[in-house]
Amino acid sequence: xxxxxxxxxxxxxxxxxxxxxxxxxxxxxxxxxxxxxxxxxxxxxxxxxxxxxxxxxxxxxxxxxxxxxxxxxxxxxxxxxxxxxxxxxxxxxxxxxxxxxxxxxxxxxxxxxxxxxxxxxxxxxxxxxxxxxxxxxxxxxxxxxxxxxxxxxxxxxxxxxxxxxxxxxxxxxxxxxxxxxxxxxxxxxxxxxxxxxxxxxxxxxxxxxxxxxxxxxxxxxxxxxxxxxxxxxxxxxxxxxxxxxxxxxxxxxxxxxxxxxxxxxxxxxxxxxxxxxxxxxxxxxxxxxxxxxxxxxxxxxxxxxxxxxxxxxxxxxxxxxxxxxxxx
Amino acid sequence: xxxxxxxxxxxxxxxxxxxxxxxxxxxxxxxxxxxxxxxxxxxxxxxxxxxxxxxxxxxxxxxxxxxxxxxxxxxxxxxxxxxxxxxxxxxxxxxxxxxxxxxxxxxxxxxxxxxxxxxxxxxxxxxxxxxxxxxxxxxxxxxxxxxxxxxxxxxxxxxxxxxxxxxxxxxxxxxxxxxxxxxxxxxxxxxxxxxxxxxxxxxxxxxxxxxxxxxxxxxxxxxxxxxxxxxxxxxxxxxxxxxxxxxxxxxxxxxxxxxxxxxxxxxxxxxxxxxxxxxxxxxxxxxxxxxxxxxxxxxxxxxxxxxxxxxxxxxxxxxxxxxxxxxx
Numbered sequence: 001x002x003x004x005x006x007x008x009x010x011x012x013x014x015x016x017x018x019x020x021x022x023x024x025x026x027x028x029x030x031x032x033x034x035x036x037x038x039x040x041x042x043x044x045x046x047x048x049x050x051x052x053x054x055x056x057x058x059x060x061x062x063x064x065x066x067x068x069x070x071x072x073x074x075x076x077x078x079x080x081x082x083x084x085x086x087x088x089x090x091x092x093x094x095x096x097x098x099x100x101x102x103x104x105x106x107x108x109x110x111x112x113x114x115x116x117x118x119x120x121x122x123x124x125x126x127x128x129x130x131x132x133x134x135x136x137x138x139x140x141x142x143x144x145x146x147x148x149x150x151x152x153x154x155x156x157x158x159x160x161x162x163x164x165x166x167x168x169x170x171x172x173x174x175x176x177x178x179x180x181x182x183x184x185x186x187x188x189x190x191x192x193x194x195x196x197x198x199x200x201x202x203x204x205x206x207x208x209x210x211x212x213x214x215x216x217x218x219x220x221x222x223x224x225x226x227x228x229x230x231x232x233x234x235x236x237x238x239x240x241x242x243x244x245x246x247x248x249x250x251x252x253x254x255x256x257x258x259x260x261x262x263x264x265x266x267x268x269x270x271x272x273x274x275x276x277x278x279x280x281x282x283x284x285x286x287x288x289x290x291x292x293x294x295x296x297x298x299x300x301x302x303x304x305x306x307x308x309x310x311x312x313x314x315x316x317x318x319x320x321x322x323x324x325x326x327x328x
Numbered sequence: 329x330x331x332x333x334x335x336x337x338x339x340x341x342x343x344x345x346x347x348x349x350x351x352x353x354x355x356x357x358x359x360x361x362x363x364x365x366x367x368x369x370x371x372x373x374x375x376x377x378x379x380x381x382x383x384x385x386x387x388x389x390x391x392x393x394x395x396x397x398x399x400x401x402x403x404x405x406x407x408x409x410x411x412x413x414x415x416x417x418x419x420x421x422x423x424x425x426x427x428x429x430x431x432x433x434x435x436x437x438x439x440x441x442x443x444x445x446x447x448x449x450x451x452x453x454x455x456x457x458x459x460x461x462x463x464x465x466x467x468x469x470x471x472x473x474x475x476x477x478x479x480x481x482x483x484x485x486x487x488x489x490x491x492x493x494x495x496x497x498x499x500x501x502x503x504x505x506x507x508x509x510x511x512x513x514x515x516x517x518x519x520x521x522x523x524x525x526x527x528x529x530x531x532x533x534x535x536x537x538x539x540x541x542x543x544x545x546x547x548x549x550x551x552x553x554x555x556x557x558x559x560x561x562x563x564x565x566x567x568x569x570x571x572x573x574x575x576x577x578x579x580x581x582x583x584x585x586x587x588x589x590x591x592x593x594x595x596x597x598x599x600x601x602x603x604x605x606x607x608x609x610x611x612x613x614x615x616x617x618x619x620x621x622x623x624x625x626x627x628x629x630x631x632x633x634x635x636x637x638x639x640x641x642x643x644x645x646x647x648x649x650x651x652x653x654x655x656x
Contacts, residue, residue, distance in 0.1 A: 030476040081439060085432045104479060111409060111442065112472045118446050119465035123457065130454035133461055137447035144440045148358040151432060162386060327615045 007051040007061055011044055013060070014065045015072065016033040018120075031111035033097045037076045040092040043328060046179040052319070053183030053197050056312045066123045067132060067182035073120065074136065077113035078143060080106055085151065114140070122184075124241040131185050147172025155175065155236045164243050165206060173205025175264040196302045203299035204320055210292040211324055214238040216277065217304040218285060220225045234265040239290065241284050242275075296324060331643040335379040335389055339372055342393045343400065346448075353438025354420040361425045361437035362444070365404045368420040374399040377391040379512030380647070381525050384640045394451045395460060395510035401448065402464065405441035406471060408434055413479065434440060442468070443553040450627035452514075459513050463472065467506040473524060474498025481566045492571050493534060524630045532648055538620040539652055545604060558600040569612050570603075570621065576610045624652060 003010060025031040047068030054064035066068045082088075083096040084106050090096060098106035117140075130170040149167040153159050153249050177198040184194045216239070232239050242257075249257055257278060263271045279285065322328045347366050353359040375396030382463050410416075411424040420426060426434035445468075449460045477495040504601050505526040512522045527655035544567070547557040560567050570585075577585055585606060591599045607613060631645060650656050 027473060027476045027480055029480055057557055080434055084435060105476075107409055107412060108472055108476055109481075111439075112469065114439065114442060114463055115468040115472065119462065119469065122462040122465065126454045126458035129458045129461070130450065133446065133457070134450040135470055137450065140443040141447065142441065144443065145355060145358055148355045148436055150437075152355055152357060168358055321542075 003049060004052060004319065007048055007055070008044065010061060011047045011051060011065065011068050014069060015044075015047070016216060017071055029101070029105055030109055030112055031099055032078070033105055034076075034113050036100065037080055037091070037097055037109075038072075040094055042092060045323070045328070046075050049179040049201065049243055050183040051185075052152040052316060053189075054187045055183075055314060056306075056307075056308050057184055057187035057189040057193065057196070058308070059187035061299075062184040066098050066120050067186055068179075070117045070120050070132070070136060071179045071182065073113050073117035074140065074143075075175065077110050077117060078147070080110035080113065082147065083252070084110075085147070092200060098225060109287060128185060132182055135178055135181060135185070139174050140171040141204075142174045144170070148172075156238075157242055158246075159238050161240065161243055163248065164240060165237065168209040170208055170263070172209050173202045176205040176208075177201035191305055193308075195222075196306045200299045200302040200306075200320075203295045203302065204323070207292045207295035207299065207324060210240055210288055210295065213241055214285065214288045215326070217241055217279060220326055233272050233275045234268070236261050236265075240288050244287050245282050248287075253281070255276060294326075296320070306326040332376060332380060332647065333496070334384070335376055336372065339379060339396050339400075342397060343372075343375070344587070346397055351473060357433055358437055358440055359483070361408070361429055361433055362404075362441050364428065364547040365408055365419070365425055365436075365437075365441075366400075368422055370508060371421060372400060373651070374403050377504060377507040377529065378511040378514075379421065381508040381517075384525070384634075384644060385512075385515035385517040385521065385654040386637070386638050387515035390628070394448045395514055396507075398448050398460070398464060399507045399510065401441050402447035402468065402471075403503065405438050405445060406475070408438035408441065410475065413475070415416045431484050456513060459482045460510055463506055463509060463513070467502050470502045472496040474500070474502075487571055487573055487575075488524075488568050489568065489575065492566065492568060496537040497530060497534055497597075498534045500537050501530045504533040504536075505529035511530060521634055521636075524634045528627045528630040528634075528648075529621045532629065535620045535623035535627065535652060538568055538616055539622065541569055542613065542616045543654070545569055545607060561600050561603045563595070564589050565591075568616050569607055571608050572615050573606055573612050574613075576612075577606070581606060581609070620652075624648075 015038065019035055022031045022035040022038075049085055050068040050071055051061040054067075055061045073290070080097050081089060084093055084103060085096045088096050089099055096099075097109060101109075118133060119138060121129050121136065123129075124132060146169070147213045149163070150171055153164070153167065176200060178201070181198040182192050182200040183199050189197070213232065216229055216232045225252070231237075232241075236242075245255070246257060256274070260271060260274050260278070263274075298318060300317065303320075306313065319328070343366065347363055350359045350366075351361040376391045378387040378396040378399055382395075383389045391588070395452060401420075407419060408425050411419055412426045412431060416424050417427055419642060422428075424434070429437075436598070446461060446464060449457050449464065451457075451590040452460060474495055474497070477491070478499055481492070481495065508530070509522050509526040514523045517525070535560055541560065544560045558564075560569075564570075574582070588599060588602050588606070591602075627648060630647065631641060634641065647656070
């Protein structure tokens with residue numbers, strides 16, 4: 001992260017200015033929730049990627065500031081609406097918008113953030129704005145599809161690993177690819193470079209999500225992970241781990257999985273421990289690590305193919321590793 | 329409307345094609361609700377205005393088809409989300425999306441319609457797409473603001489007539505202006521003409537909404553109005569009529585209004601009749617008509633200032649009159 005500290009500062013300043021402008025806008029009931037969610041912090045990973053890509057392709061990262069703002073606004077729109085869908089009470093340890101205000105205000109201010117995420121792209125010259133808007137719209141549709149697939153999976157009896165990967169690709173990974181590609185567009189990188197950096201981001205995003213599934217079950221250090229482990233197991237969430245376990249289980253293990261899934265979430269430790277036992281018996285951790293490695297390697301291969309300053313590529317390679325190891 | 333029949337047919341065909349493409353898209357749970365709301369019909373007023381403006385400024389209306397689609401998609405997004413906010417059970421006599429499916433699906437498919445409304449603009453060349461997108465985003469933000477103001481007014485003790493007009497301008501009228509201006513942009517009309525046709529649309533929209541308030545209270549012919557009259561009175565809705573009545577009432581009348589507002593909606597006829605009595609005593613109908621006339625005249629003045637084929641201007645003038653008289 002140290003290599004990108006200057007970019008973090010650059011974006012923080014840009015976001016602060018944008019966010020201040022929201023404070024004075026009326027009606028306050030529409031803009032205050034936008035200001036609130038944007039103030040809750042977070043890693044600002046997506047905007048950072050936009051700036052990183054812009055710099056990687058030899059352009060002043062200042063040029064990508066509105067792209068960075070766009071992806072951060074879009075990300076925050078999706079948080080506000082997803083929290084309604086999930087009936088989540090907390091976001092970054094603070095009350096979610098629909099609880100702090102109400103559901104209607106959360107729907108409407110989410111809509112406003114979505115519109116703003118596209119509106120800020122209009123600061124670019126038409127040719128550039130048009131490319132960025134097209135990419136953002138395509139990505140936004142995929143994110144909606146991914147969110148819907150995730151909701152469908154909850155009710156679906158069987159979900160294949162391929163379907164699961166497609167879901168996390170759309171719900172999470174494409175926005176990382178989009179962020180990087182926007183920075184590349186701002187830097188006027190050629191289409192091949194744009195596509196390579198996009199593929200790098202998508203594969204990195206899939207690897208990140210697979211490792212997130214893994215940590216949710218196996219994290220020893222919940223500080224590092226940021227959440228209490230076992231949440232996915234308690235919620236019967238159809239993660240890579242559970243889907244792979246179901247795919248590999250013998251008849252006895254299938255019965256055990258079914259009976260664990262039937263346990264109420266309040267069972268707590270028993271539910272978690274019995275599922276971890278199944279995961280261990282089937283070597284699920286290794287399968288998940290192997291799959292994450294495959295996506296990481298695909299990401300690195302895309303990065304290697306890019307023609308850019310070797311030092312900058314090395315920084316991005318390091319950053320990717322730090323991200324996957326939760327050191328960002 | 330007869331003058332614009334060809335445009336109605338043109339758009340219906342374009343929408344049908346777009347809507348068919350949604351039928352095969354997955355996940356179906358995301359796209360079927362979009363297809364459903366777009367299939368419920370409606371006057372297709374906004375897309376018609378885009379085509380009308382494009383033709384008015386001497387361009388083939390085909391060129392404005394994606395602008396027309398954009399405003400119709402945006403309008404349908406706002407219907408899906410507004411119906412959640414209002415907990416409305418019916419839309420065009422059919423179950424609303426959140427009741428036919430569920431609230432989460434309605435939030436997400438509304439989001440998808442909003443994104444699509446901007447995405448379809450990317451079919452235009454960059455310069456044009458960028459102008460259209462900028463206009464649509466500005467309008468979309470105003471519509472969100474108008475919706476929030478409307479929600480605020482429900483809880484606000486006092487609302488001025490000016491505040492009310494601003495609310496209906498943002499919530500309803502700007503999208504009519506936007507539709508017309510998009511058609512003008514497609515026809516490469518100059519900025520003055522773009523602004524005049526926009527102002528025409530906004531003023532027409534305000535006049536239309538004021539007459540809608542009037543009809544809700546005084547419509548003799550509910551067939552023509554399309555809704556059962558008195559709904560606003562039963563819901564204590566802060567319309568132009570109620571706000572003007574409160575502004576003009578003497579002490580006794582203010583007390584009577586307060587006691588009518590305290591009556592439960594189920595009181596039905598009594599509540600409606602007592603409020604109509606107040607409106608009649610204060611001559612509210614005339615005030616509302618005068619205000620609607622003022623906005624109609626402002627609209628016509630803008631139209632008159634436009635340099636275009638007099639025959640086409642006459643058609644649009646006639647259309648505006650038909651619209652205000654509910655003959656469209």
